[in-house]
């Protein structure tokens with residue numbers, strides 16, 4: 001890792017590091033030990049056309065509460081409200097003591113948009129709410145792999161730190177586009193593209209990026225789930241216990257930056273923010289409304305703290321139980337759905353997932369529908385356990401020495417009938 005000052009110098013002067021050769025390394029998780037370390041979260045500006053500053057502040061306050069440092073503001077060129085909502089986000093962050101940065105969505109921006117991108121960077125890079133990394137304004141993207149940041153840097157008075165998304169890890173070794181790091185979108189088990197493979201999530205893509213990046217910064221993706229059901233995209237990724245699996249990987253990998261995917265992308269079912277009252281519905285209400293994910297923030301918080309502290313184990317200061325499960329077993333045919341079942345569901349298990357966050361060991365008992373109660377001994381710390389899914393109500397109980405510590409009924413019954421396919425999960429807690 002280059003000292004911070006040298007990185008800053010490179011950003012200011014607009015020179016870029018010479019591509020590093022691939023260094024052979026053992027087949028274990030690549031560890032970076034980068035400092036400082038920050039956690040950001042992907043925020044879809046495209047669904048908050050009518051957000052007020054106070055709506056923004058509500059989200060930012062919740063994110064800040066669990067240790068998230070900044071929102072990556074995913075925005076499209078085509079949305080007329082992008083300038084207004086960026087202004088609202090920066091103003092709200094400034095009032096909340098929170099940070100933001102722009103993540104240009106290159107599904108809508110092109111390599112020819114240098115002037116407009118430069119003007120956004122000129123406007124916001126020195127804003128008090130702009131997220132700075134090593135003294136330079138962070139900027140990121142969704143795809144946009146070959147966009148050239150050098151002219152943007154040259155024409156912006158405040159230094160810029162460009163961490164775009166790249167799909168090909170090797171491209172990072174020979175990029176001459178002024179990048180300071182790379183953000184990976186391989187947040188779920190895949191062989192590339194959008195291929196669906198069995199879980200659990202490994203660090204195979206992270207390892208490739210880290211090797212390719214040399215001294216440049218890696219922004220690793222952390223995502224708890226993926227299921228989408230639009231007519232243009234209809235698939236799941238296999239990431240059932242992923243929230244704890246992935247955070248454990250981060251505690252070993254220690255990349256300089258983490259981006260949680262996502263805060264509010266209801267369409268792909270990976271939000272950890274609230275189902276906000278004032279977002280606009282792109283059709284995802286069919287699977288996201290009534291499916292809270294808030295309790296995933298209970299799990300995220302101690303992991304974020306551990307990641308930032310460089311600790312290998314999260315600290316639990318009070319007993320909690322977080323559960324999640326789908327509304328139907330995967331084999332149930334939904335009768336009114338014109339799209340058909342999402343691709344990949346055959347690789348999912350019919351399970352109920354429980355993460356226990358315990359100060360001392362306990363006994364976890366889950367009664368799933370008509371199945372009999374199943375008890376397992378769980379250690380202190382953060383542990384995820386799965387149970388075979390039964391149709392009906394779901395019951396959770398944590399006991400110690402025979403006394404009930406916490407528990408109750410799950411917020412949703414598992415059903416063996418459905419109108420529309422829904423492979424999102426209901427997330428609750430005690």
Ligand SMILES: *[C@@H]1O[C@H](CO)[C@@H](O)[C@H](O)[C@H]1NC(C)=O
Nearest residue numbers: 090091093094095127128129
């Ligand atoms: C940021 O907040 C401070 C303190 O409230 C205020 O003085 C300043 O004008 C704000 N800056 C911007 C650019 O909104």
Ligand SMILES: *[C@@H]1O[C@H](CO)[C@@H](O)[C@H](O)[C@H]1NC(C)=O
Nearest residue numbers: 047048049050278279280281
């Ligand atoms: C936003 O507000 C405008 C004006 O009230 C309204 O016409 C529009 O439909 C709203 N957009 C969404 C997505 O709710």
Ligand SMILES: *[C@@H]1O[C@H](CO)[C@@H](O)[C@H](O)[C@H]1NC(C)=O
Nearest residue numbers: 200240241349351385386387
């Ligand atoms: C359920 O737990 C078992 C035992 O830890 C594990 O091997 C399996 O992969 C888990 N299933 C899922 C779908 O995560």
